[in-house]
């Protein structure tokens with residue numbers, strides 16, 4: 001592909017003969033290293049057009065190496081983010097599981113609380129009957145001591 005085969009009618013909205021929208025690729029030829037061009041997305045038809053029609057706007061080999069380094073750096077950090085995301089996803093799962101556990105515990109505590117409230121309602125009655133029983137015992141003791 002040389003700059004003489006410029007097709008100015010190909011742009012980012014062009015649909016190729018295969019029916020796909022053209023994609024941007026990067027040339028690795030000696031004449032145009034790093035120069036971007038439009039091409040067939042599935043590499044079947046030979047549609048072609050430079051992104052930058054000015055052939056001087058090619059990327060120099062050292063710039064290309066720099067860009068490759070940046071891509072590698074970004075891929076590395078992307079991989080780290082993916083790992084962190086996985087970690088956070090597991091933590092979220094664990095937290096949701098704990099929330100469910102806490103909800104179940106909370107429900108059990110509510111049931112126990114209802115039972116305790118019922119028992120507490122009985123306390124004044126028990127106290128009343130205990131006092132009544134005590135008074136009766138005292139009365140019996142007093143009556144016995146008076147009759148003897």
Ligand SMILES: [Zn+2]
Nearest residue numbers: 016018040045
């Ligand atoms: Zn095509």
